[in-house]
Amino acid sequence: MMQPKTIKELMEVLATAPSRQVLSWSGGAMTAGALSEAVRARCEWLAFNGVGTGDRVAIWMPKGPRAVEILLACMLAGAIAVAVDPTSPPERVANILVTIQPSLLVSDAERLGRLAAIRETAEAEWPVRIEAALDHLPIGPTGPEQLTNPPVTANDAAIILMTSGSTGVPKGVVLSHGNIDAFSDWAISTFAITSEDRFANISPLHFDLSLLDVLTALRIGAAVRLISERDSLFPMDLANVLEETDPTILYTVPTTLQRLANQDLLGQKALPGLRWVLYAGEVFPAPALRSLMTALPRPSYANLYGPTETNVIASKIYGSPPENEADANIGRACDHSSLSLRTEAGREVPLGEIGEICVQGPTVMQGYWGKPELTGLRYFVDLPGVFRTGDFGFWGKDGDLRFVGRRDRQIKLSGYRIDLGEIEACAIRTGLVVAAAAVLADETTICLHIIPALGETFEDTVLRRELSRSLPRYAVPARVVGHSVFPVTASGKVDYVALTTSSHNKTKTGSII
């Protein structure tokens, strides 16, 4: 039975050099010894509370040392950590809890208070057995017994990452210890990561990028600076934190790098130790990448590709600024993965033709939590193990894979995957509209077209506010446009192309057209 490597080696490394500082955040730092002690104590506390192998633990709290301790404790105890967006509205969190049925929810008093209001009115049985406020979370067991769980194996689920779902309820991507190990092995080898490295963790813990700059980094004994959401809000603040951290490896989404580059902040800051800039989650327009590489020429750059369900499965390393056409170059398969481009029927497409990007390998998720039928849809019936990413691409003449687009109605904004269907489902659920069609108006703006419910006065601010109760903040449409009828295609379907075109026009938010 294979043992999980990441959490095992991580705990061994922490024990090897206990006085070494491995975790820091705004206003604090932690040595390896202190982190190790805290993780073991929280692990015992989980066991004492009856949380064992396969139990889910929802973590709904701001990024910080406590969240990391509990995440690691879950992995050590064999429980499944579910990092929930700390900015998610309580209604969305309640939906997630109903989906994953956690034994334990760890949060803070303020958040639990907001959730309590939802629980009082919930129709379904409340799915959480224990709720613990971070503010009062005991450091160790609360009783004399110290219980232990059975050994964790590489096949056991380790983490559930929530992604946008078209029905309005988020889907849980289940990653096993083995999935995390395979990615971590590849990253350590590819980027020659050592204990001398320093990581700036900009991404939230519920984002798969943190699998590298928290878990992999700590596994190798590198130092991790947790950068709070507040410190990432303004480019100037983020640049100052980066200067203070002097990371050797920076892994984030292109939007963040562009925000820094647009104000020439990376050029101003020396960042003398930086040796890798890694980005993922969305296309980095070639002109923007070129200007960043010009302003900050020393490090190497790599585009890491892969949906949450597979983590990174292809990468493109740039030694010099790319040409114009390179903006959607996602490179070649990682050592651990086998990529193919296939038709809807599962046949491989000829070289140069567009096909769905499919992958086989050890980083591919175990499935969507509690949704085997949905998981099944991501595989071809007669090709077991070949996972369909839903992305399309073609092989270039240089042997690199080019990304073309998505099969479904999912979009990426600042690296966040958003299913436009989820926005529509949530809009209709408000009762304020009878029909909704969400489109991407431009690179950064979601526009929601709606037909108001009979008798409802159309107030875009009211609708946006209602949506913010059930959608993550990044998914709330920036613009809402009312219609008396939707344009339709020849087949009678909503004409999303026409709506997208009308979104480009300067239609005032809140007007009826």
Place this chain on the structure above:
Amino acid sequence: MNDLETTVIEEIRKCATSIDGQTLIDAETRLLDDGLLTSLELLELVVGLESRLSIAIPLEFLSSKNFATVGTICTMLEPIKSET
């Protein structure tokens, strides 16, 4: 509450989806620590304030320290307003 505070609060109410009519906002309300504004809404707020007050907020003024509360926003805006 002075005119500038009133203006800032009105602009915050326009762009913050998490704030409803009943939410009390005063000079001390923590806009960032309590998660009342997202990064996108902060941008909308900056654009709204610039348009409403006919000013340009310099990039170096855009920091979490200056946008922590209505009070700190007003402190930041006062000298910019007086220069225009």
